[in-house]
Every structure is written in structure tokens, then in C-alpha cells.
Amino acid sequence: MSKNKVIVLAVLEGGMSKSEAARRYGVSRQWVHELLRRHAQAGNSGLAPRSRRPRTSPHATPAPTRDRILALRAGLTQKGLDAGADTIAAHLQREGIPAPAATTIHRILRAAGTVVPEPHKRPRSSLHRFEAHQPNETWQSDFTHWALADGTDTEILNFLDDHSRYLLHIRAHRRVTGPDVVEAFLDTASAHGLPASTLTDNGMVYTTRLSGGRGGRNGFETLIASLGITQKNGHPGHPQTQGKIERFHQTLKKWLHGQPPAHTVEDLNEQLDKFRQIYNHERPHRALNRRTPAEGYTATPKAAPSIASQGEHWRVRTDRVDADGKVTLRHAGRLRHLGIGRAHKHKRIIVLVREADVTAVEHGTGEILAEFTIDPTRGYQPKKQNTPGPKTGGVNDVPTHP
Structure with missing residues (x-):
């Protein structure tokens, strides 16, 4: 028999006063009154222990905020964009909504069944990031494949600023050629200034250094050397050197999967223009403390190649x-x-x-x-007399970082 029931029986059937029952069983007189009230309303079942949990919590996430968290999760996922807890918190702050901690947002997502557990995923704490200290210090470039609606393969060429992840150039081609790379570089340099260095893989559109010396430098190598820009190429079979642009391709393809299939290269380029706006100006980036790449690109003075002095624009x-x-x-x-x-x-x-x-x-x-x-x-x-020959840069230097 529970202590609560003994107290009630002592008063109702044993004739004990409320004050005496309180002294006898070591409780307050108010508690004896409460037990008698519960017994009168619900009988013995009213004497069972009840939860002390408060009906409301002053620290609970407000319902409108919870709803907005779930709406952002659904909307960002549908668009093929990152929809993690940190990203959602950044979007809430940009909307003027006080953001709960990322762990709280994660709990809300998990309770709603929108999080897929990934127990074997490598922890972020184990990753070692290397990045340039200034915008235009290093431009990474690569291209990736994407199929049109009828299965036709295309190649998407990109230039990415290593420091800020700013997407400097993105364009789809039937096939990326050496002249396409040169034209893309010149267009990008005209809009953003010259970089101090470039970092690419060893594809023939970027370098001929693995071709056994046949044919000499290609157009991109010649251009880079002429401008006094250091050209860096990753080690063969080690794509981690170009990790930022490899990760960028994952983000790009995730977004493209959420769009209607493009029927022509022109249609695909319209989608890529839209993606560039979202990626550069709307999507906060974890590695940039949740700033956008555009904010990161403009926050620091730009680097320049040896042909230009610091701070001067060519x-x-x-x-x-x-x-x-x-x-x-x-x-x-x-x-x-x-x-x-x-x-x-x-x-x-x-x-x-x-x-x-x-x-x-x-x-x-x-x-x-x-x-x-x-x-x-x-x-x-x-023209000046005695014009010198072509300038040379550090062509085909291998990056010192892994």
C-alpha cells in the first residue's frame, strides 16, 4: 500500500486529524489536504504518483521556430542544397529569427524523422583543410560530366577561388577543349583580376607535363607563364589535392538532380547561371563561418601574380x-x-x-x-624599344601541401 493511501485511510477511517496525520507521516498539512482532494475526485487512482515535469518549458523552442526549421529542411533538400543543422541556423539568423543551437535543431529534425543516421561517416574533426590566405591567391579549376535529358554527355568547366570558395566561372560544353579553358580563364581574369597561382589536375587541357614532352606547352600553360602566374598541378592519382573543387562538384550535382532535366547545353547553362547566384550569394558555407562565398571573396584584399604589384588591378x-x-x-x-x-x-x-x-x-x-x-x-x-621575351612563371610546380 502506498504512503499516500495510508495517509488518506488514517484520516478517513482512522479518525486522525489532518494536522496529526501530517506530523505522523512527515508531510505538510497542505499535502494531506491535496491527497484528500484527489481521493474525493478520483478515488484511489487519484493517489498515484504524478510526473513533476512542468507543463510548459520557458526554454522550449517556440512552435513557429520549429515549423520554420522543418520547412527550411524540406525546402533546401528539395532544391538540392545543404540542409544540415548549421545551415538551417544560418538561414534562421538571416531571416531575423533567433536560432536555437545546432544540437537543438538536429534533435528537432531527428524527432521529425528527417535525419538519416550515418554511423560510419568520417568525423569532420579528422579532416585537415588547406586554403589560400587571400582571394585570388589560388584558383582551382576542373570539369565534371553531366548528362542532358536524352542522355547526351556534357562537360561543365569551373574556376573556384581557393580562399573563399567563390565560384568564378561555370559553363557547360559538349566537350571541354584547351581553347575553352584559355577563353574561360581570360573571361574570369577580366572580371576578377589575375590570380597569383592556379591549381588543377594533370588533364591535357591544363598541362602537357605527363605527355612525355611531345608538343611542348599547351595554350593554358603558355598563357599562365606569360602572365607570371604560378601553375600548380596535383600529384597523379591524388584528387584530394583539388579537394575543394571535387567537393564543389558534389554540391553542384546534388542541386542539378533537383532540377528538371536540361534538354540542350543552352538550357543547362541557364540552370548553371541560377546555381551560381544561389551558391555565391545565398548559400552560407560551413568553412566560411556561415558566410556566403561572395562575402568571403570581398572581405580580404586580393592577391596578385608577380607581374602585378599588390593591390593593383590589371x-x-x-x-x-x-x-x-x-x-x-x-x-x-x-x-x-x-x-x-x-x-x-x-x-x-x-x-x-x-x-x-x-x-x-x-x-x-x-x-x-x-x-x-x-x-x-x-x-x-x-611601342617601347627592346621589348623583352616572354615572362616565365613556376610552371608545373607541385603544391607543397598534401
């Missing part, structure tokens, strides 16, 4: 020498005619501009054809 453009051996450049509000020389007529060139200094480099060979210092009082600009 404009990069391509052109073709006309039949008279000249190219036209707008500088300080006026068109300037640069005298490259008739010996180079119709050649495709790369024009580098930094303030009044201009360098013309042959597109295919990397040879410096002419250098100029713009005279603002003249329209025609003669």
Missing part, C-alpha cells in the same frame, strides 16, 4: 591585330592606337592594362609582342 582582354599592325584601346576617355607592328597583323593577342602600362602578348605562344606606356597627349602609341 584589365585583361583579347583582340586581333589589324592589317596595319595596330589594335585600338580606350584609355582615359579616348581611343588609343597601339602600334604592335605589321609583322604581327591578324595575330590574336592578349592585352594587359594597368593604369598607363600596356602589354601585348601573343595568344598562342605567350610571347610578349610589345609594351607601351600610354602618352595621354597622343592618339597613336609607339
Whole structure:
């Protein structure tokens, strides 16, 4: 017989007063009154011990916040984006909603059945990350395969900033060629400045160093060397060196799986433009303390190659020498005619501009054809005498980090 029942029987059947029962059984007089009230309402069943858990908790996650957590989980997953607890917390903060701890969000997701246990997954604490200290210090580049709706294979070429994970360039091609890589690099450099170094695998579109010396440098190697940019290539069979862009490809494909299948390369590129906006400006990144890549890319001064001084910006453009051996450049509000020389007529060139200094480099060979210092009082600009040969960079250097 429970102590509560003994107290009630002592009062009701034993004739003991409430005060005496309280002293006899070591409880308060108020508790004796409560037991008698419960017995009167529910009989002996009312005397059973009850939970002391509070009906409400001041620390419980509010219902609207819980609902928003589950909605974000569903929405991000449907879009093919990361939907982990940390990411959801970052989205809540961006929406002005006080975010619970990541462990609390994880418990809410697990209670809702939206988390799939992965007991054998490698813990993040075991990973060793290496990253550049500044934007444009290193650009990683690679391409990956993606099938159109009819099964046609395409190749998606990317340039990624190592420091900020900022997606500098993304474009789908039927097949990525060496000229595609050169054009993509020039377009990217024109928009974002020149990098101090590049990091790629050993694909033939990036380097010929594993081809047994046949054919010499390719167009990308020649261009990089001409611009004084250090070219790094990973060790064969060790893709971890390009780990950031390999991980980026997983994120990209997860997102593409959530989109309607593209029927043409043009359709796919429209999707990739949308993805680039989301990835750079809307999706917080764990490695950036939940900032977006765009925020990380603009937060720190950019690095530059040896051809440029720190903090100076080089404009990069391509052109073709006309039949008279000249190219036209707008500088300080006026068109300037640069005298490259008739010996180079119709050649495709790369024009580098930094303030009044201009360098013309042959597109295919990397040879410096002419250098100029713009005279603002003249329209025609003669080249400097004794123009040096092509600059060289650390071509095919292997990264020192694993």
C-alpha cells in the first residue's frame, strides 16, 4: 500500500486529524489536504504518483521556430542544397529569427524523422583543410560530366577561388577543349583580376607535363607563364589535392538532380547561371563561418601574380591585330592606337592594362609582342624599344601541401 493511501485511510477511517496525520507521516498539512482532494475526485487512482515535469518549458523552442526549421529542411533538400543543422541556423539568423543551437535543431529534425543516421561517416574533426590566405591567391579549376535529358554527355568547366570558395566561372560544353579553358580563364581574369597561382589536375587541357614532352606547352600553360602566374598541378592519382573543387562538384550535382532535366547545353547553362547566384550569394558555407562565398571573396584584399604589384588591378582582354599592325584601346576617355607592328597583323593577342602600362602578348605562344606606356597627349602609341621575351612563371610546380 502506498504512503499516500495510508495517509488518506488514517484520516478517513482512522479518525486522525489532518494536522496529526501530517506530523505522523512527515508531510505538510497542505499535502494531506491535496491527497484528500484527489481521493474525493478520483478515488484511489487519484493517489498515484504524478510526473513533476512542468507543463510548459520557458526554454522550449517556440512552435513557429520549429515549423520554420522543418520547412527550411524540406525546402533546401528539395532544391538540392545543404540542409544540415548549421545551415538551417544560418538561414534562421538571416531571416531575423533567433536560432536555437545546432544540437537543438538536429534533435528537432531527428524527432521529425528527417535525419538519416550515418554511423560510419568520417568525423569532420579528422579532416585537415588547406586554403589560400587571400582571394585570388589560388584558383582551382576542373570539369565534371553531366548528362542532358536524352542522355547526351556534357562537360561543365569551373574556376573556384581557393580562399573563399567563390565560384568564378561555370559553363557547360559538349566537350571541354584547351581553347575553352584559355577563353574561360581570360573571361574570369577580366572580371576578377589575375590570380597569383592556379591549381588543377594533370588533364591535357591544363598541362602537357605527363605527355612525355611531345608538343611542348599547351595554350593554358603558355598563357599562365606569360602572365607570371604560378601553375600548380596535383600529384597523379591524388584528387584530394583539388579537394575543394571535387567537393564543389558534389554540391553542384546534388542541386542539378533537383532540377528538371536540361534538354540542350543552352538550357543547362541557364540552370548553371541560377546555381551560381544561389551558391555565391545565398548559400552560407560551413568553412566560411556561415558566410556566403561572395562575402568571403570581398572581405580580404586580393592577391596578385608577380607581374602585378599588390593591390593593383590589371584589365585583361583579347583582340586581333589589324592589317596595319595596330589594335585600338580606350584609355582615359579616348581611343588609343597601339602600334604592335605589321609583322604581327591578324595575330590574336592578349592585352594587359594597368593604369598607363600596356602589354601585348601573343595568344598562342605567350610571347610578349610589345609594351607601351600610354602618352595621354597622343592618339597613336609607339611601342617601347627592346621589348623583352616572354615572362616565365613556376610552371608545373607541385603544391607543397598534401
